[in-house]
Amino acid sequence: MTFQNVAARADLPLPGIGTLAARVTVLEHGCVRYVVHGPHIRGTFVLIPEHFRDGTILPSTVRVQYGDGTGPCGYAEHRPDEPVIYGVRLHGWTGGIDPANVPNGYFLGRYATSLRAGGVHRELTSAVRRRTEAVIRSVTRHWRNLPHLHDLLTAAARPNAKALASHEADLAAQAKAEVAELRQARARACHQLNVITGIIRRAPRPTLAPDPSPVRLPLVDSRKRPMGTVTVREVAVNDDVAGAVVYEVHGARVHGRFTVGRDIYRPLPMPEGIWVAYGHARQRYFEYERSHEPTVNGVRLDGEWNRSTTDGLTAATPADLPAHVRLTRTTGHSAPAATARRASAVLRALALHYLRRPDVEALRLAAAQDHAPPHLGNTRTEIRDLRRQQEAAERRVRRHLAREEQYRALLTADAAASSRPQTSAA
Known part of the structure; x- marks a missing residue:
């Protein structure tokens, strides 16, 4: 199913402030543009699902970008239609937002600023910050309740899926190598345990009494x-x-x-x-x-x-x-x-x-038998630790292989979905 470039209107509530009129458009790779207008607010916010290595298969956090567009932009360059709140033009972005649990305040981060002439960044005032946070909570809530959210997240995950599948395959290979090494270490430790047990069970050999002869x-x-x-x-x-x-x-x-x-x-x-x-x-x-x-x-x-x-x-x-x-x-x-x-x-x-x-060999056996009991316990502990490490490594192998399979599944073309008619975003 494709929703790209299909716009819809929505009225988003701003508790204690009023209503935010928004035009909502789905962009490429699951990004959603919100062009908003409300009390002391106007401009564009773009919600971009964040897809990280070693993260969740589908994005679980979003980045809210101030201004239009999804491509790269220099930190000292303005984006088109950056939001203006209380007459202050916002610049930058706020990332790492959990849509299911947006904080109540103080979450904009260091990259949400006001970019002045000459590339000078200024911190936002408290009033601008609070109003910006209210807008982000509102548009994020709307984004989270979109009926086709899963399709958007899948579209956001697909561009990186091939690289991330290879990454998971590499991690699985490393974990498999670790499993092999741990198996060998366990085999050596088990052999040592058998040797120590054999030493303990051997009958002591007689040693000579002290010879006072010079x-x-x-x-x-x-x-x-x-x-x-x-x-x-x-x-x-x-x-x-x-x-x-x-x-x-x-x-x-x-x-x-x-x-x-x-x-x-x-x-x-x-x-x-x-x-x-x-x-x-x-x-x-x-x-x-x-x-x-x-x-x-x-x-x-x-x-x-x-x-x-x-x-x-x-x-x-x-x-x-x-x-x-x-x-x-x-x-x-x-x-x-x-x-x-x-x-x-x-x-x-x-x-x-x-x-x-x-009697040097008898003395050698006596020394070995004296050392053996404490080392027997240490070797048993080592075998238990190696077994736990091997089981953990095997779990990592299964986990990375499953994640690789999920990433590769994202690459499978969905002809049926792509053939469906476009639908509004709201």
């Missing part, structure tokens, strides 16, 4: 130059920290204890790396001060060294390892260069000594 370990720097030897005795095995060994170390200007175990930050499914802490560790994390912290070159050190892999670990590499000087319980600074070199040599030597233990 062992001499040579130290070398990063250039493989000798730095003397240290005597190492085992103090505790698989005790406070599962899978770890506490060593008492003396010699070559090194005195104190070190705790050696597996990587504590990436422990699943089975820890692969190495962890060496200064002092006798009673727990893995958040231990600010350990007992029997060692001195190297007479300097007391604290902290730890953690590495996710044992690949490339030799008596000389990695070259520079952490060495932190303790001042108080919570303060300190980096160790001097000579102290850091010696401390690095000790850390490397102890890590290699630990990895040569005959």
Whole structure:
């Protein structure tokens, strides 16, 4: 059905003001022109349905334009027959109006102005603003009650339908890709859950008791130059920290204890790396001060060294390892260069000594089983979160595909409607 360029007269009520005489004409793309005349009012208003990306399929808000025409117009250029209210010529537009719920006042926005000579914009006075708002409410109410409103909205939506259908197709494709990624992530998490469960169910393997017999370990720097030897005795095995060994170390200007175990930050499914802490560790994390912290070159050190892999670990590499000087319980600074070199040599030597233990795999399993219970709960939570994310992504796929189909339906030619005779707008 076409209504374009068919005019009709209408009398629109202005509560508390009087009656607004209007000539109503349907323009292209669902726009409707109102040429009005009333108390201190004359000129043209054009109601333009607003059709936005990611908005409703059919326009749900309108823009009221001051002056005739539907094409672009510069902000400093007058439109034909701009409304004149109380002798003030209106310029611009007011958008984002919900026809079903037009505000009572103060909704004209910054683009409703009075354009003066030289392109100067002036704010509207209170009286002009109130009268303009009354006119907008009246013409919007009339527009909303037009018997062919759905056809107007469809006509307004059709010009952008092809581009918006492509946009929805792109969004659907992105959501499908996200679904695929989430499925893969869920599969990985489920596999990890099975691995953790298997680790928990495995029978613990026996570990060796602490061996008090002294062992001499040579130290070398990063250039493989000798730095003397240290005597190492085992103090505790698989005790406070599962899978770890506490060593008492003396010699070559090194005195104190070190705790050696597996990587504590990436422990699943089975820890692969190495962890060496200064002092006798009673727990893995958040231990600010350990007992029997060692001195190297007479300097007391604290902290730890953690590495996710044992690949490339030799008596000389990695070259520079952490060495932190303790001042108080919570303060300190980096160790001097000579102290850091010696401390690095000790850390490397102890890590290699630990990895040569005959029960190293039993200690590794003990560390994994100690880590497993809390990570089992975390993995279950991760799987639930991934499932919720996947379901949400699948809903987005369905939504975007449905919206794409609706936009493409707007493009279908309606031969029957176009063949109907023109009808008045009011």
